[in-house]
Amino acid sequence: MAIICVTFPSCYMENTARNIKKDSQISATKKLQSIDFNHIWHPFTQADQWFDADPLIVEKAEAMYLIDCEGNRYLDGISSLWCNVHGHSHPEFLAAGHRQLDELMHSTLLGLTHRPIIECTERLVELLPGGLSRVFYSDSGTSAVEAGLRISLEWWQKQSSSLAKIKTQLASLQGAYHGDTLGAVGIGYLDFFHGALSSNVVQSNRVRPPHIFRFEQGLSEEQALARSIAELEDFFVSRHETLAGFFVEPIVQGAAGIWIHPPEYLAAIARFCRKYSVHLIVDEVATGFGKSGKLFACELADLEPDILIMGKGLSGGYLPISAAACTEELFEGFRGKPSEGKTFFYGQTFAGNPLAARFAEVNLRIFQESSLLGDVASKIDYFGKLIEDKIENLSHVDEVRRAGLMTGIELTAAPGQRQPFEIDREIGVKITRAARKKGVVIRPLGNVIILMPALAMSNEELETLVSVTAAAIDEVCS
Ligand SMILES: *Cc1c(COP(=O)(O)O)cnc(C)c1O
Numbered sequence: 401m402a403i404i405c406v407t408f409p410s411c412y413m414e415n416t417a418r419n420i421k422k423d424s425q426i427s428a429t430k431k432l433q434s435i436d437f438n439h440i441w442h443p444f445t446q447a448d449q450w451f452d453a454d455p456l457i458v459e460k461a462e463a464m465y466l467i468d469c470e471g472n473r474y475l476d477g478i479s480s481l482w483c484n485v486h487g488h489s490h491p492e493f494l495a496a497g498h499r500q501l502d503e504l505m506h507s508t509l510l511g512l513t514h515r516p517i518i519e520c521t522e523r524l525v526e527l528l529p530g531g532l533s534r535v536f537y538s539d540s541g542t543s544a545v546e547a548g549l550r551i552s553l554e555w556w557q558k559q560s561s562s563l564a565k566i567k568t569q570l571a572s573l574q575g576a577y578h579g580d581t582l583g584a585v586g587i588g589y590l591d592f593f594h595g596a597l598s599s600n601v602v603q604s605n606r607v608r609p610p611h612i613f614r615f616e617q618g619l620s621e622e623q624a625l626a627r628s629i630a631e632l633e634d635f636f637v638s639r640h641e642t643l644a645g646f647f648v649e650p651i652v653q654g655a656a657g658i659w660i661h662p663p664e665y666l667a668a669i670a671r672f673c674r675k676y677s678v679h680l681i682v683d684e685v686a687t688g689f690g691k692s693g694k695l696f697a698c699e700l701a702d703l704e705p706d707i708l709i710m711g712k713g714l715s716g717g718y719l720p721i722s723a724a725a726c727t728e729e730l731f732e733g734f735r736g737k738p739s740e741g742k743t744f745f746y747g748q749t750f751a752g753n754p755l756a757a758r759f760a761e762v763n764l765r766i767f768q769e770s771s772l773l774g775d776v777a778s779k780i781d782y783f784g785k786l787i788e789d790k791i792e793n794l795s796h797v798d799e800v801r802r803a804g805l806m807t808g809i810e811l812t813a814a815p816g817q818r819q820p821f822e823i824d825r826e827i828g829v830k831i832t833r834a835a836r837k838k839g840v841v842i843r844p845l846g847n848v849i850i851l852m853p854a855l856a857m858s859n860e861e862l863e864t865l866v867s868v869t870a871a872a873i874d875e876v877c878s
Contacts, residue, residue: 429469432457449829456836461488464854464861466841477835477842477865479854482654483717485689486766486856493718493762500758509537509752516757523764524725527695531704532725536744537752541685541711542579544722545647548707549583550746551726552645552679555733558742569639570604571678572647574612577655578683587647590656604647607635611659621662629668640676645707647681651697651803654686657848658801658808663701670703679706679730685722689713689763690773690855692804693780706730716763717854721756772855780804782859786866794870796877807851809869811877820847827876834872840865842872849873 433455442450456474460467464487466474476484486493500516507514521535536551538544549570556567570587572578578588585594587604594601608631613624636643650666653659673680682705687697689712694700696708707730711722736742750756767773783805791809792800798812811828813821821827828844835842842865843850853865 425470429457432469449826453833456841463487463489464857473839474836475840475861475864475868476854477840477869478850478852480717481712481843482686482691482852483712484854485713485716485763486772487854490716492766493716493759496758496762497718497755500755504754506750506753506755508749510747514754514757516754516761517752520757520761520764523761523768524723527764527767528708528725529696529698529704531706531727532708533728534726534731536724536726537757538722538724539720539748539750539753539756540579541683541709541722542581542584543748543751544685544709544711544724545578545584545587545683546581547724547746548681548683548709549587549645549647551707551724551730551734551744552681554744555679555730556644558733563641566642567644567678569642570645570647571607571635571639571643572604573609573649573653574606575609575653575656575659576647576649576683577653578647578649579685605635605639605643607632609653609659609661610665611653611661625662625665628665632665632668632672636672636676636678640672640678643676643678645679645681646673647683650682650684650687650703651692651700652687652806654806655845657810657845658803658806658850660801660803666698666701666703670701670705673706681705681707681709683709685709685711687803687806689716690767690776690804691806691852693776695767695773697803714763715756715759716766718759719753719756720750721753721760723752776804776855779857779859779862783807783853783862783866786863790866790870791873794873794877796873805851805853805855808845809849809851809873811847811849811873830876831869831872834875835868838868838871840868840872842869 436455437451457469458466459469464476466476504514509517517537524535525533536547538547553568556564572587576588578584582601585597586602589601589603608628610624610628613619613627614621619627646669648666648669651661670680680703682698682703684696684698688710689695692700698705706727708725714723715721734742734744784802787800787802787807791797795815796811797809798818799810801808811821813819828846828849831849832842832844849869851865851869853862
């Protein structure tokens with residue numbers, strides 16, 4: 401087989417900072433780059449765009465900074481895809497991780513258990529919203545979402561009443577994202593991403609949250625809330641008999657571009673779920689672990705879910721581990737003699753991996769023992785003021801949506817009129833590249849620039865993040 405080595409246009413010869421680098425270092429970087437370009441298929445990435453610029457090859461990370469293989473430092477403005485909580489290479493994680501490495505790196509939760517997962521769970525159940533006392537572990541946000549939907553659907557089937565057995569449907573909100581396996585895509589289906597799979601996906605029933613009315617019909621916030629609650633009620637009245645569970649990302653729809661749900665809307669979903677016996681399943685994979693200002697965003701709307709899904713930040717963002725926390729009532733539905741067919745036949749090889757579980761335990765310990773969560777309100781205020789001062793008035797910024805530290809900056813091609821840039825102008829990617837030249841890593845979602853700083857980011861670093869983002873938007877858009 402011939403190995404085709406593509407040579408890509410490279411900009412680093414013109415880069416004066418890099419000219420002084422030793423030839424050997426440049427050629428070592430080029431070698432890594434060419435292996436990547438020739439052999440790696442990057443998720444959610446258009447290869448033609450990827451080949452267009454030198455990749456940032458991350459080699460190390462310290463606190464809020466990613467460090468590339470030539471020693472350049474970049475502020476991590478997206479907390480390594482919305483995961484990192486306390487900063488990279490945090491000493492408490494390193495110490496606990498080293499001890500755990502020496503003791504046990506992997507053993508299974510299928511038929512066995514282990515110390516780190518038990519110690520992690522002891523802390524988790526103390527911190528979870530009321531009623532959630534039974535934790536099912538997995539290894540990614542998506543696979544915990546799948547666990548949640550399977551638990552809900554199977555629970556109804558394992559009930560004895562024939563009325564329960566007709567509850568075979570799921571519901572979710574338009575604009576939702578719940579992960580990327582086909583089950584998760586069913587509740588988060590978006591034509592732009594999943595159109596090619598439309599005949600393979602079992603789509604959930606979709607309800608329109610307030611922002612859809614606001615955005616598509618130009619309604620005010622109050623009108624949009626009233627319309628969406630009215631639609632929600634009609635939906636429950638007509639469909640509840642067949643409805644098993646209702647999925648929602650509490651407070652913020654993340655991957656749709658940071659769209660905010662008013663707490664009243666979430667409270668209405670919870671009310672109808674109770675009234676009509678439908679499981680309330682909250683996907684806190686993005687919102688969990690402090691980014692909303694609370695440990696879990698459902699606390700902002702006083703939700704008491706039947707299932708709460710966690711992922712990204714559970715290990716402090718260090719290693720893959722996720723969970724679906726459930727009520728005891730749901731767990732009870734799966735108990736019985738082996739012959740009764742009630743066992744939950746679902747799980748992953750690396751579910752609840754010991755090293756990841758140790759990091760989750762350290763993450764939860766820091767939340768319990770430090771002032772991090774208590775200090776976050778003033779940090780969120782400060783961050784909000786920076787955004788007001790430096791970003792909201794830029795001419796190509798149409799709207800900034802923010803809940804806690806989670807921020808989406810919606811760009812417009814025509815100031816004053818809501819009009820997205822044409823996709824092939826690659827505005828988001830260009831802004832990302834401009835920010836990177838100034839030492840900051842951010843990532844767009846289409847026409848929306850996302851800022852997702854780690855909870856522990858300092859005010860000074862937040863200021864750098866916002867100033868550089870503003871400069872990059874200005875440079876590319878005007
Ligand atoms: C990221 C995300 C997921 C998927 O998690 P993975 O770990 O990428 O599988 C699911 N739901 C929400 C809300 C997310 O933000």
